Amino acid sequence: MFDASDHLADELIALIDLPLFDDSLRIRTSDVACSLSLEHWASVRVLLRSGLLSSATVVHRAQFEALARSIWLLYAASDTHLSKLTATLSSESEQAAKNMPQIAEMMQALANSGPQQAYDALCRFKDISWKALNSYAHAGIHPIQRHHEGYPLQLLHNVLRNANGMAVFAGMQAAVLSGQQSLQRSILALAAKHSVCMPPPL
Secondary structure, eight states: OHHHHHHHHHHHHHHTOOOOSOOOHHHHHHHHHHHHHHHHHHHHHHHHHTTOHHHHHHHHHHHHHHHHHHHHHHHTOOHHHHHHHHSOOSHHHHHHTTTOOOHHHHHHHHHHHSOHHHHHHHHHHHHHHHHHHHHHHTTOHHHHHHHHHOOOHHHHHHHHHHHHHHHHHHHHHHHHHHTOTTHHHHHHHHHHHTGGGSOOOO
């Protein structure tokens, strides 16, 4: 499972290694968030290989949030939001950006102005996983019990599959940011090729 996921990662990253559609601030900033989501994916895989499921699940939550941020930045963020996120980092810019919309607000904005398929996919993931992910992020019942009792191998595999599915979703976003939406078919074919390490269809 872990080796298959690494092979998926190598092929996916090679497939989406493309220039951006243009040099606009919106696309560049969305790309940074998309890349951050893929970085979190790499971290999830490393942590799961080490048997550190609780930590991996916290990073998996960040993986989802970074991808949601990328899609929101592309389709729904205001110019003011963009300028706050791209200001030179300082105590002043940190303060200005502290009230940036979080996941619920981003999802609501995407419901109004985002692509339906992307919004639906984000909603499905959130509906299924969000409560458990929050529990892991805030030391709730899930991580307390699992850390005490031990982590079932199947649970590690499920988190890995979900992280891989989220990475394929990020690959689809990267294709949009490159202006090569037709590449999404190749990304879906890649996911089918590596179905052993992908989540079941929703």
